[in-house]
Amino acid sequence: MAVDRRDPGLFLGYLDQPQETAARFRGDWFLTGDRAVMTHSGAVTLLGREHDIMNAGGYRVAPAEIEEVISTHPECGDVAATEVSLNATTSIIALFWTGPAPESDLRRLAESELARYKQPRKYIWLDALPRTATGKINRRALRQDFGEPQHDTA
Structure with a gap:
């Protein structure tokens, strides 16, 4: 915009x-x-911030597309989706949630409502989601804290 x-x-x-x-x-x-x-x-x-847009197999996916679906579960709590690195060349979509909903429920919901490439590959329960000073979900912190560390090979 x-x-x-x-x-x-x-x-x-x-x-x-x-x-x-x-x-x-x-x-x-x-x-x-x-x-x-x-x-x-x-x-x-609004789809989200440009730096929050995820790449899933070459498709651009906004976190909100996933979060809106998962948020329909009555026990999901707060939810956030972001891309996390597995290594220097591979990343996946991860879903974070705070409520008592079991991972299996959230996984089934994603499988039934989202295209395969939009479905999170990793599910991580947290006591609370990290927030910025303005109260927004801090996806950068999630990416940094839950992605594999990147080591410079040069």
Whole structure:
């Protein structure tokens, strides 16, 4: 998504980061980093942040596509989907949840409602999901904490 530079609600810039601010503009457009789709009638559906979009066998998958399905389970608690690295060349979709729902229930739900390439390959229960200072799920922390460590081979 992009916002016109003239929008009165647009921020002035990142604090003490003029290069980062400039890098986010393309002409008069501020690139938000959000992914969205718009229907012909004008309805906009937010898919998530660009850096959160996952690659599943060459297909782009938004975490929200998985989270919306899993959230229909009454005992799932908080849920988050993100891509985690298994090694330097392989990553998978992982699902994190906090509720008492058994993994087998969530797995069956994913299998019945999601295309195969969107189904999580790893399920991880947590007491709580990590959050940013603004209360959003911190997917970066999940990727870092639950992916295999990457070792530089050079």
